[in-house]
Structure formats: C-alpha cells, structure tokens
Amino acid sequence: xxxxxxxxxxxxxxxxxxxxxLLMTVQLVSFLFIRYAIDHTAQNTMREELRVGSRVxxxxxxxxxxxxxxxxxxxxxxxxxxxSIATRDRATILSTLGNHAARVKASxxxxxxxxxxxxxxxxxxGATGKPYPFPNLVxxxxxxxxxxxxxxxxxKPYQIVVxxxxxxxxxxxxxxxxxxxxxxxxxxxxxxxxxVSFVQVSxxxxxxxxxxxGTLRRAQLAAAAGEVIATARDGATTRLxxxxxxxxxxxxxxxxxxxxxxxVQRSTADGLTAYFLLEVILLxxxxxxxxxxxxxxxxxxxxxxxxxxxxxxxAQEIERGNxxxxxxxxxxxxIGELGRVFDxxxxxxxxxxxxxxxxxxxxxxxxxxxxxxxxxxxxxGEERDVTVMxxxxxxxxxxxxxxxxxxxxxxxxxxxxxxxELIDAHGGVVDKYLGDGVMALFGAPVTREDDAQRALxxxxxxxxxxxxxxxxxxxxxxxxxxxxxxxxxxxxxxxxIGSPSRLNYTVLGDGVNLASRLEGLTKRYHxxxxxxxxxxxxxxxxxxxxxxxxxxRGKTVPERIFEPLAREGELAPEQAAHLARWHEAxxxxxxxxxxxxxxxxxxxxxxxxxxxxxxxxxxYVRDLEANAPGEGWxxxxxxxxx
Amino acid sequence: MKSHSNRRAPPLFVAAMLASFAARAASVEIxxxxxxxxxxxxxxxxxxxxxxAPQRPRREASxxxxxxxxxxxxxxxxxxxxxxxxxxxxxxxxxxxxSAAKPFEIKLYAGTSAPPILFDRPGEVVLGCNIHDDMxxxxxxxxxxxxxxxxxxxxxxxxxxxxxxxxxxxWHYAQSMPGEARAIRLRADETLAAAxxxxxxxxxxxxxxx
Numbered sequence: 008x009x010x011x012x013x014x015x016x017x018x019x020x021x022x023x024x025x026x027x028x029l030l031m032t033v034q035l036v037s038f039l040f041i042r043y044a045i046d047h048t049a050q051n052t053m054r055e056e057l058r059v060g061s062r063v064x065x066x067x068x069x070x071x072x073x074x075x076x077x078x079x080x081x082x083x084x085x086x087x088x089x090x091s092i093a094t095r096d097r098a099t100i101l102s103t104l105g106n107h108a109a110r111v112k113a114s115x116x117x118x119x120x121x122x123x124x125x126x127x128x129x130x131x132x133g134a135t136g137k138p139y140p141f142p143n144l145v146x147x148x149x150x151x152x153x154x155x156x157x158x159x160x161x162x163k164p165y166q167i168v169v170x171x172x173x174x175x176x177x178x179x180x181x182x183x184x185x186x187x188x189x190x191x192x193x194x195x196x197x198x199x200x201x202x203v204s205f206v207q208v209s210x211x212x213x214x215x216x217x218x219x220x221g222t223l224r225r226a227q228l229a230a231a232a233g234e235v236i237a238t239a240r241d242g243a244t245t246r247l248x249x250x251x252x253x254x255x256x257x258x259x260x261x262x263x264x265x266x267x268x269x270x271v272q273r274s275t276a277d278g279l280t281a282y283f284l285l286e287v288i289l290l291x292x293x294x295x296x297x298x299x300x301x302x303x304x305x306x307x308x309x310x311x312x313x314x315x316x317x318x319x320x321x322a323q324e325i326e327r328g329n330x331x332x333x334x335x336x337x338x339x340x341x342i343g344e345l346g347r348v349f350d351x352x353x354x355x356x357x358x359x360x361x362x363x364x365x366x367x368x369x370x371x372x373x374x375x376x377x378x379x380x381x382x383x384x385x386x387x388g389e390e391r392d393v394t395v396m397x398x399x400x401x402x403x404x405x406x407x408x409x410x411x412x413x414x415x416x417x418x419x420x421x422x423x424x425x426x427x428e429l430i431d432a433h434g435g436v437v438d439k440y441l442g443d444g445v446m447a448l449f450g451a452p453v454t455r456e457d458d459a460q461r462a463l464x465x466x467x468x469x470x471x472x473x474x475x476x477x478x479x480x481x482x483x484x485x486x487x488x489x490x491x492x493x494x495x496x497x498x499x500x501x502x503x504i505g506s507p508s509r510l511n512y513t514v515l516g517d518g519v520n521l522a523s524r525l526e527g528l529t530k531r532y533h534x535x536x537x538x539x540x541x542x543x544x545x546x547x548x549x550x551x552x553x554x555x556x557x558x559x560r561g562k563t564v565p566e567r568i569f570e571p572l573a574r575e576g577e578l579a580p581e582q583a584a585h586l587a588r589w590h591e592a593x594x595x596x597x598x599x600x601x602x603x604x605x606x607x608x609x610x611x612x613x614x615x616x617x618x619x620x621x622x623x624x625x626x627y628v629r630d631l632e633a634n635a636p637g638e639g640w641x642x643x644x645x646x647x648x649x
Numbered sequence: 650m651k652s653h654s655n656r657r658a659p660p661l662f663v664a665a666m667l668a669s670f671a672a673r674a675a676s677v678e679i680x681x682x683x684x685x686x687x688x689x690x691x692x693x694x695x696x697x698x699x700x701x702a703p704q705r706p707r708r709e710a711s712x713x714x715x716x717x718x719x720x721x722x723x724x725x726x727x728x729x730x731x732x733x734x735x736x737x738x739x740x741x742x743x744x745x746x747x748s749a750a751k752p753f754e755i756k757l758y759a760g761t762s763a764p765p766i767l768f769d770r771p772g773e774v775v776l777g778c779n780i781h782d783d784m785x786x787x788x789x790x791x792x793x794x795x796x797x798x799x800x801x802x803x804x805x806x807x808x809x810x811x812x813x814x815x816x817x818x819x820w821h822y823a824q825s826m827p828g829e830a831r832a833i834r835l836r837a838d839e840t841l842a843a844a845x846x847x848x849x850x851x852x853x854x855x856x857x858x859x
Contacts, residue, residue: 173777175775
C-alpha cells in the first residue's frame with residue numbers, strides 16, 4: 008500500500024496517457040503527411056490550373072484571332088466596302104473603315120494597297136502614304152489568305168488581322184486591329200480564373216501592357232516580370248510584395264520583333280483556401296477521435312484498474328482481518344479469474360482463521376500458532392525448563408452452593424476468563440482447565456529468559472484481582488473467594504501427547520506434579536501462593552517467606568517452599584520485623600531448639616498471616632518434644648498424598 | 650477552232666466576204682509558252698496594227714454563268730464590244746467588276762434578262778459574282794479586231810490580217826509580268842509562225858481564300 012503513495016501515477020492514468028499519446032502521435036504523423044500532400048497537391052493543382060488557364064487563354068486568343076479574321080474577311084466581302092475601296096477616294100475609304108471597324112468593335116482598321124503602302128488608317132492618320140509597318144503580315148496574308156499577330160502600336164498591344172480585299176482577286180489589303188487592354192485582360196480572367204497580364208520585354212526591360220492587377224500589384228509584377236518570364240515558363244512560385252504567387256509565363260505567338268508574354272498568376276493563399284477548410288475539417292475529426300479515444304481509454308482503463316483497485320482494497324481489508332470481504336469475478340477474462348482466485352484465497356484465509364480461533368479457544372494461542380506454523384504436528388516431546396503454575400479456587404463449592412447451575416457456570420467462567428487473560432498477558436500459556444482450576448505453562452512451547460519471573464508476576468496479579476473480587480461477591484452475599492496458586496520450575500518433557508487423531512500439547516514430569524502439590528499446600532498453610540525453591544531462585548525483587556521443607560514421596564531431597572509476601576520495598580517495617588522473627592524461629596526449629604522456636608512461634612501467633620503457620624509449627628514442636636526425632640531428621644514435611 | 654467568240658454560224662454573205670479577203674490576207678500561227686517552255690492555254694494574243702485598223706461593226710459577245718462558273722473563263726473582245734452575261738444557272742447572279750478598264754455591276758438577275766455591258770476601254774476586267782465568291786472570270790479588251798486565245802495545246806491562229814506592220818502581244822490572267830510583245834511585218838498572203846512567252850505566277854493568285 009505504501010507503494011501507491013510513493014508512485015502517484017495511477018495505472019489508469021498511465022493507460023489513458025499511453026493511448027492518447029499513441030493516437031496523438033499517429034494523428035500528428037498523418038496530419039503532417041496530409042499537410043505535406045495537401046501543400047504538394049495544392050501547388051501542383053494551382054500550377055496545373057495555371058497551365059490550363061494559360062492554355063485556355065492562348066486558345067481564346069487564337070479563337071479570337073480566327074473569329075476576328077473571319078469577321079474581317081466577311082467585312083471585306085461586303086460589296087459596298089469593296090466598292091468604296093475601289094473608289095480610291097481616301098476620305099470615303101476612311102469613313103468606310105471607321106464604319107466597318109465599328110461593326111465588329113475593332114479598335115482600328117486600315118487599307119493597304121497591293122504595293123504595301125497604307126491607303127487609309129483609322130488608328131494612325133499619319134501612316135497614310137507610308138509603307139505598312141508590318142509587311143510580314145501582309146506577305147503572309149498573300150500566301151495564306153489571312154494573317155494575324157500581336158503588335159504594339161504606340162504603347163498598346165493590338166491583335167491585328169490582315170486579309171485581302173477580293174474583287175474577286177485581291178485589290179487591296181485590310182488590316183483590322185483589336186486592342187488588348189485591361190478590359191480584355193479582365194474578360195480573359197473570367198475564363199482563365201487567374202490574374203492575367205500581358206508583358207512586353209524589350210532590351211531586358213519589362214513593361215506591363217495590360218493586366219487585371221491593381222496599381223500596386225502591377226508595379227510589383229513589373230519589377231519582377233523579367234525574372235518571372237525567365238523562370239516561370241512551366242510555372243513557378245514567386246514573391247510579389249510579400250505574398251506568394253504561382254505564376255506562369257507564356258510567350259504569345261507571332262508578336263513580331265518584340266516578344267510579348269501572357270503571365271497568369273494566382274495568389275497561393277487563395278489557392279489554399281479550399282485546402283484550409285479541409286485542414287480544419289481534419290483537425291475537427293482528429294479532435295473528435297481524440298475525445299472518443301480518451302473516453303474509450305478511460306473506460307477501458309477503468310475496467311482494468313477498477314478490479315485491481317477493488318482487489319487492493321479487499322487485500323487491505325484482509326490485512327485488517329476482515330476475511331469476509333469478496334471481490335467477485337463476473338468477467339471471464341484474467342481479471343475475473345484473479346478475482347475468483349482472490350475470493351478463494353480469502354475463503355481459505357477465513358477458514359484458517361476460524362480454525363485458529365477455534366483452536367485458540369480449546370488450546371493456547373501460542374500452542375495453536377506453533378501448531379499452525381510448525382507445519383507437521385508430531386507426537387513426541389523435548390526436554391525443557393518450564394515454570395508450571397496451577398491455580399484453584401479454594402472455596403468454589405461453598406461460593407456456588409447457593410447459585411443455580413447456570414449462575415455457577417457463569418461465575419466460574421468469569422474467574423477463568425480473568426485468570427486466562429492474565430496468563431496470556433504475562434506470556435503464559437493455558438495448558439488446560441481443571442474444573443475450577445487452571446494449569447498454565449511459562450516456557451513452553453516458547454522458552455524465554457524470564458519465564459519464572461513472569462509466572463510469579465502473573466500469580467501476584469491473579470491473587471490481587473481475586474482479592475479485589477471479594478467485595479463484589481460480598482455485595483451478592485457470596486463468600487470471599489480463596490485462591491490457591493502453586494508454582495514450580497523444573498525440567499520437563501514437553502510435546503504432543505495423545506493419539507494421532509487427537510493430541511494435547513502438554514508437559515510431563517515430577518516438577519509438574521510438585522507444582523500441583525504446591526497448589527494443594529496453599530490450603531495447609533492458608534496462603535495464596537506457594538512457590539518451589541527452583542522458581543524462587545530465578546525470581547528477583549520479591550520478599551519471600553519460607554514456609555516449609557516438603558518431601559515428595561519417593562524423593563530423598565526435600566524441597567523448600569516459599570510464599571511471596573510483597574515486592575521489595577513494599578513491605579512495612581513492622582511486617583519486615585515479623586518476617587525476620589519468623590525466619591529466626593524457623594531457624595531455631597530446624598536446629599532442634601524447640602524452646603526458642605516455640606517462643607518465636609507463640610510470639611508471632613497473633614500476627615495476621617501467621618496464625619495458621621505458627622499453629623502448624625507449634626503442633627510440630629509438641630510432637631517433636633514428645634518424640635524426639637532421629638539422626639536423619641531434616642525438618643522436612645513429607646507429602647503423602649495430595 | 651476559230652478564236653472568234655461568236656458561236657453562231659455566220660450568214661452566207663459574211664462568209665463570202667471573208668473568203669474574198671482570205672484570198673489576199675495573211676495569218677499568224679502562234680504558240681504561247683511559259684518560262685519553263687510549257688504551252689499554256691487561255692492566253693490572249695492580239696496583233697496591234699501600226700496603221701489604223703478598219704472600223705467594223707462589233708458583234709456582241711457573251712460570258713455565260715453555268716454551274717456557278719464563268720464560261721468561258723477568259724473572253725477576248727475588241728473595244729466597243731457589248732458583252733452579255735446570260736445566266737444558265739437556276740440561281741441568280743450578281744456579276745460585277747472593280748477593274749479599272751470597266752467597273753460595273755449587274756444587279757441580281759436570272760436568265761438573259763440583264764442588259765449587255767459595253768466594254769469601251771482596253772485592258773483586263775476581272776469578273777466576280779457578289780454572292781458567289783468562288784466565281785472568277787476574265788474579259789480582256791483589246792483595241793484591235795485581230796485577236797485570238799490559245800487552245801489547250803497553247804496554239805492559236807490569227808487570220809485575215811492585211812499585210813503590214815503589227816505588234817504581236819500576249820496576256821495571261823496568271824502572268825507575273827506583262828507578256829512578251831513582238832513586232833512583225835506581214836505580207837498579204839503570208840502565214841507567219843510566232844512563238845510568244847509569258848511568265849506565270851508560281852501560285853494561283855487566289856490561293857487560300859477558300
């Protein structure tokens with residue numbers, strides 16, 4: 008769980024991030040490709056459009072030419088016209104020319120004699136009587152019946168058609184001129200869908216003859232025209248006044264000495280307008296797909312991570328001990344399987360926990376833990392030093408005799424609960440319940456340094472608690488409970504005892520029996536706790552009262568037994584004095600100084616806590632005075648039975 | 650083939666008169682070639698007498714329009730001759746000429762209704778039809794009664810010439826420059842052979858108009 012805090016990025020975020028970054032990368036790459044393709048296509052398209060426009064323009068000029076030539080031919084066949092030419096009267100001819108030129112909306116019309124001299128010219132009056140300036144047109148008209156070309160007259164370009172006047176043989180030539188001006192360019196612009204300019208180049212200097220461009224652009228084109236003509240025969244991109252243009256320059260056919268070019272041009276930005284819309288649409292589509300992907304990725308990632316999160320939460324629950332948690336696994340995929348496995352694991356844990364619980368009730372937690380964790384449960388044992396404690400409520404029968412069985416059991420359980428909890432609290436293990444008594448182990452199955460000390464502390468605590476219980480029971484008009492505790496430390500055999508199907512972990516040995524005997528001796532000495540010598544040796548900080556020496560049947564060495572009076576420093580000086588007097592008297596007794604011993608016992612007999620023991624010892628003294636003991640007397644009291 | 654344009658057979662007395670002249674008249678046998686030596690048809694040849702030519706009444710000539718053509722293509726007449734333009738086509742024609750020798754125009758007509766046109770000045774007259782641009786014909790007006798037109802073999806004959814000095818001339822509608830002229834002296838009963846040369850334009854003069 009700490010891993011989560013260290014790494015704040017959630018799996019879901021990473022999944023979503025991955026998908027989004029992936030999609031964005033793909034989209035970016037596609038967009039760049041499309042952008043490149045569009046730019047490329049746009050330029051190609053524009054160039055192609057310019058080429059088409061240029062072809063259309065030339066075609067239109069050509070068609071115009073033919074139409075003009077035709078119209079001129081038709082005009083010259085007009086009988087009146089021919090008649091007028093035949094008159095050779097210049098004024099009449101000039102008037103006729105003006106009239107006929109107006110018929111076909113020509114800019115000018117001239118008659119040239121068969122000798123090549125201008126007879127009349129509506130465009131340039133001064134040309135009359137001089138050789139026609141474009142004799143090659145006349146010559147070609149003589150060969151082909153008509154000729155046409157673009158020529159600059161003054162500063163203006165004209166489309167000129169020359170045809171013979173036939174009557175029916177040529178009697179003269181007629182030249183018809185149609186000016187190419189800005190209006191012509193605008194007409195052409197409508198079909199060529201591009202700006203159209205006519206540029207004359209002479210002596211390296213370009214001059215705009217006619218154009219659809221405005222004044223500013225016209226000047227810009229004039230400045231760049233030389234370069235455009237040199238480079239843009241098949242289309243080029245050029246920069247005019249800060250804007251990019253696709254331009255195409257085409258030389259017009261048959262323009263005489265001076266080349267004239269038609270330049271078609273389109274603003275690159277205009278050409279890209281349609282593609283700009285496409286790009287916007289692409290961006291919108293990209294945005295939408297990104298949004299859909301984002302939503303989808305969040306949903307899918309959520310589907311993946313939600314069970315994981317649930318599993319995590321469930322695992323936390325299990326960590327806290329709630330084995331009832333279930334995550335379920337509806338889906339058939341791996342995550343569903345994981346959920347099902349998790350649930351089975353939780354069920355297993357719950358079962359195991361339940362078993363441990365049940366075992367803990369019938370056996371000590373530590374024993375259960377050892378059994379559960381130790382794997383194989385084996386019969387057999389080991390030798391170890393164990394402090395065994397037996398407790399018993401002396402007067403339980405007396406207490407419960409006025410109670411119903413239920414009330415009796417309830418009270419007993421209260422006792423046992425308190426005692427068991429205290430044993431647990433002191434690191435002991437309840438070995439078994441013996442009616443109203445408890446057998447507890449300190450040092451098995453787990454050995455610790457201070458097993459004896461803890462056992463004694465436990466006993467002191469039990470004694471204190473049971474004494475505190477007295478007033479409570481007194482309120483219910485019940486007798487004061489008398490606790491008896493025997494403690495002994497010895498080397499015992501510990502292990503699982505029983506049959507393979509039903510086992511008890513317990514301890515065996517003389518020391519165990521002695522502890523039980525010591526518990527029994529509490530009745531004899533009217534004390535709460537009787538401790539064997541081995542235990543006393545291991546315990547510190549306690550003020551002891553030696554009670555006696557006891558010999559267990561079959562044993563030669565007697566056992567000194569003690570009662571813990573209080574913790575060191577807690578004993579009142581008066582009590583200390585009594586204790587010292589007691590031990591002095593006991594010493595006298597063991598050295599067969601009956602008189603001195605009896606004097607001590609009698610002295611202490613009225614002191615609370617000494618009544619019973621002095622009574623016992625005064626009885627010993629009387630017996631021993633009556634029957635003097637033998638040489639082997641060791642002042643021990645022999646235990647014949649429990 | 651007689652070069653006289655009159656197709657109708659002459660009356661008997663005319664024939665007799667001609668025969669009486671013939672007895673003491675000269676004639677010229679002429680062949681016309683181009684600069685390459687090829688004989689050319691429809692070349693007009695005429696003999697201009699040094700002395701005054703006898704005045705004789707002119708007979709009307711005619712240039713038909715048939716199948717939207719002028720027939721014959723080339724007609725030679727003496728000055729003062731009236732020429733009719735009978736229309737043998739089912740459509741009308743409007744014959745005209747802007748030539749300096751005789752500008753004229755006959756308004757749309759059919760059949761033989763058009764009045765004859767008097768050709769009173771020598772020279773070339775190019776004929777056209779105002780509603781049929783393809784129609785082209787020539788009338789060549791000479792100021793002498795002695796003229797002829799070469800046949801397909803490029804030869805022709807001018808007969809009944811009185812003895813004397815003449816200038817022999819040639820014209821062709823496709824000539825690129827004025828034809829050759831030659832001075833000849835004829836005795837009364839002589840038959841002279843003459844070869845005349847005329848340079849033609851490399852191409853027909855009306856090329857490309859249709």
